[in-house]
Amino acid sequence: MAEREAVIQDFLQRHGWGEAERWRLAGDASFRKYDRLEDGRGRVVLMDAPPPQEDVRPFVRIARHLYALGFAVPNVLAEDASNGLLLLEDLGDDTYTRLLAQGHSERALYTLAVDTLIALHKEPKAVPEGVIAYGMPRLLEEVGRLYTWYLPMVGGATLNPRARDAYDALWRKVLPLAWKAPTSLILFDYHVDNLLLLPREGVAACGLLDFQDAVSGPVTYDLMSLLEDARRDVDPAVVDDLKRHYLAAFPALKLEDFNASFAVMAAQRHMRVIGTFARLKVRDNKPHYLVHMPRLWRYMDRCLAHPALFELRAWLDQNVPPSQRVVPA
Numbered sequence: 001m002a003e004r005e006a007v008i009q010d011f012l013q014r015h016g017w018g019e020a021e022r023w024r025l026a027g028d029a030s031f032r033k034y035d036r037l038e039d040g041r042g043r044v045v046l047m048d049a050p051p052p053q054e055d056v057r058p059f060v061r062i063a064r065h066l067y068a069l070g071f072a073v074p075n076v077l078a079e080d081a082s083n084g085l086l087l088l089e090d091l092g093d094d095t096y097t098r099l100l101a102q103g104h105s106e107r108a109l110y111t112l113a114v115d116t117l118i119a120l121h122k123e124p125k126a127v128p129e130g131v132i133a134y135g136m137p138r139l140l141e142e143v144g145r146l147y148t149w150y151l152p153m154v155g156g157a158t159l160n161p162r163a164r165d166a167y168d169a170l171w172r173k174v175l176p177l178a179w180k181a182p183t184s185l186i187l188f189d190y191h192v193d194n195l196l197l198l199p200r201e202g203v204a205a206c207g208l209l210d211f212q213d214a215v216s217g218p219v220t221y222d223l224m225s226l227l228e229d230a231r232r233d234v235d236p237a238v239v240d241d242l243k244r245h246y247l248a249a250f251p252a253l254k255l256e257d258f259n260a261s262f263a264v265m266a267a268q269r270h271m272r273v274i275g276t277f278a279r280l281k282v283r284d285n286k287p288h289y290l291v292h293m294p295r296l297w298r299y300m301d302r303c304l305a306h307p308a309l310f311e312l313r314a315w316l317d318q319n320v321p322p323s324q325r326v327v328p329a
Helices: 002-014 057-069 096-101 106-122 136-143 145-153 161-180 220-227 236-248 255-282 287-303 307-319
Strands: 021-027 033-039 042-048 076-080 085-089 183-186 195-197 206-208 215-218
Touching: 002 042, 002 085, 057 076, 096 106, 096 195, 106 183, 106 195, 106 206, 106 220, 106 236, 136 145, 136 161, 136 255, 145 161, 145 255, 161 215, 161 255, 161 307, 215 220, 220 236, 220 255, 236 255, 255 287, 255 307
Parallel strands: none
Antiparallel strands: 021 033, 033 042, 042 085, 076 085, 183 215, 195 206
16 A cells, blocks of 8 residues: 555656645545545546556547547546556536436436437547457356356355356347447446536536446447446436437437347346446455345346347246345345
């Protein structure tokens, strides 16, 4: 800890913020931490993303790309990639999470967020050079966290190789359906904790905070992440209206293709998050994410109702019964 703090102080001194007041702003499910710095010039944010667990270079690359396209991301003011340190423009405290808790209009905030996705997905240069595609090996590893982390956490039976192979085969069968929708840049963690309302015009009023895991993939992914948020329930009427609003912006996208892609991406993401939250509890001693498990399993029930996911639903009913879809004591 002392050694890391010395590296941070050296970085701050080199960039003129060594004497600023500093306090913890936030941490997240990764190893990253965020501090706010303030002096007579104003405020900036320090991202502390220690290697080898974290790599700030993808964040910097996507931030500069989105900034150049006119989207509201923090300007990167200084960087030390080898030590995992960044100084970022401070976009303020008006996160969607905070504003919703204060009674701000859910419909207005979510409409702005969907309009931002529409603008991004209409952008011909949305995917920058060097961004990887969201490919099968990664998709399978993520849903495999069900048997790697979740089932052991809830005391489930160890899956035999045949059951694991059947599970992976079902995902290999259904995942290509997600590409019935067009591809664009997926910001990957597009939800209320990572969105801000800014005093700007148009989609520039939607501040974007978390995109270092961005990949190229189906446009339904971020829309689904927003509307089926692991952390909160969204008014079903708002969800339905905003799906229609998104589709109206892309008249060439068929409804049945959109629905299939949305359901498959929802199932994949929710399964990934279920496994990831279990890993956070077991490996990283971060149990507080487990409070969201009931909502995630409700989402799974909803997306598994799509006909394309019937066989996957049957597999889960057999291997992860309702008694194992609970938050451990």
